[in-house]
Amino acid sequence: MLNETVFRTEDLDGADRFDFWCERIGRTHAPLDLYSPHAADYQARQRVLGLGAVHVWPTTHQALRFRRTPKLIRQSDPEQFHIGIPLRGTNHISSGDVRAVCGSYEIQVFDSSRAFQVYSAAEGDELFSGVGIEIPKALLHVPQEKMDLLFARGMSGREGFGALLVQFLTQLISDTSSYLPSDGPRLGTIVVDLLSALFAHTLDADRALPPETRSRCLVLRIREYVQRNLHDPGLTPTTIAAAHHISISYLHRLFQGEHETVAAWIRSQRLERARRDLADPALSSATIHSIAARWGFTRATDFTRAFRAAYGLPPRDYRQHALRHPVPLPLSTQRQ
Known part of the structure; x- marks a missing residue:
């Protein structure tokens, strides 16, 4: 099985749950200022899968506001991107004059070096659920100045490279029993390739991708195409x-x-x-x-x-x- 850690607030006393959740999120992503109207008895679950330098973490939690402030950035900056993908619920994003609302299966990019605020919630009493990815900036094959253009820009997880990424992640987190810890870096490379291809395509910067990344992504697209068309006897x-x-x-x-x-x-x-x-x-x-x-x-x-x-x-x-x-x-x- 892959390197994996699991955290559930239900394993803790009610009064301690939100404080431990804040500490957990800070260690997984970067120091954040968190607030929830449900802090008195917070419900949240998180798994963190180690894929080499990349970490994937499916999470489910009650409504939550988290802020990355200039003060927190000065205190600690891991120099990484956080990729957020709501599966159930909505992210309300703000930074300076920028405002955005991203719903289910919209892929968003957050920069640990940039101040922002996000409020995550689902409708009614439902818990918000989603997948987060932590990836060092140096691993992505897209220039930093272009990455800045992606902030608060929702990218579809239902088509193209976004759909391939979401499909890969949902299959991965549904069952990790067939993988060994040594498979982690290889799976992390797939995540990096798919993210790089998605961002480059969104920014019209495909030429920035190394040839090997383009080739690996093309193979993934072909595999997905074959899976969708196995019923066709003319598939050759x-x-x-x-x-x-x-x-x-x-x-x-x-x-x-x-x-x-x-x-x-x-x-x-x-x-x-x-x-x-x-x-x-x-x-x-x-x-x-x-x-x-x-x-x-x-x-x-x-x-x-x-x-x-x-x-x-x-x-x-x-x-x-x-x-x-x-x-x-x-x-x-x-x-x-």
């Missing part, structure tokens, strides 16, 4: 290259550093989706052929042959076993 390296305005030879070069070729990866993803559907009791009335066709296999014999090679059993036998015994098959019969 040729159509993928055309959709991304690159040559087939360049597409194959991009995947040279990956574990599988493009075609092999498409097939493995289709097989895994089909395997999950075959094991799903809610789909027990669906025919094997319909499930195979749903994931782009038009020929039953091709699907059966590929499934047996991947999982050690033909689809019908696998389904019978999975529905009768809701426990995983031995690893020897599962795709590694």
Whole structure:
């Protein structure tokens, strides 16, 4: 599992909760002045995932105002950006004459060297929830003077690189059990690449990105495109290259550093989706052929042959076993 710490105010006495929360936020981000109308018995939860020099922290809390003042900046400045992504609730942001309101799935940038105030809250009695990212300024491949233009500028987390970032983060925080601590820096590099690509695209500064960052981000875009189009039997390296305005030879070069070729990866993803559907009791009335066709296999014999090679059993036998015994098959019969 990744390096992770968890904090919950419910583990503390009511009178101590808000003070400990203030200390916790100050250590995670930077010293802040915090206020909440619920301070007498504050409800908050936070996880912090260490991804090398990058930290990702999903959080849930009651309404909160936090201020980064000139005095606090003089006292301590970690020289980092904080990326805020509300998932439920709204951030009301102000700094000098700048005012902005950013809602759910809008990505915002805060600078530890800049004074600002944010009020975070959800509607009614709901708790605000979101994901924060702490990243050293030196890691981003965008000039500092351009980064200043992003303050209080909400960027969509529902399309483009913003959607890729949110999708990656939500998948990561939902289940970290399959990762080792040594995976942290690699995952941190993905976060840096996606943030750099999002900011550069927003600022029309794509040329500022190093070639390796552009290549890694293109691979992520291609992977996301494939996941959305696995149902299409016409999904091939040729159509993928055309959709991304690159040559087939360049597409194959991009995947040279990956574990599988493009075609092999498409097939493995289709097989895994089909395997999950075959094991799903809610789909027990669906025919094997319909499930195979749903994931782009038009020929039953091709699907059966590929499934047996991947999982050690033909689809019908696998389904019978999975529905009768809701426990995983031995690893020897599962795709590694």
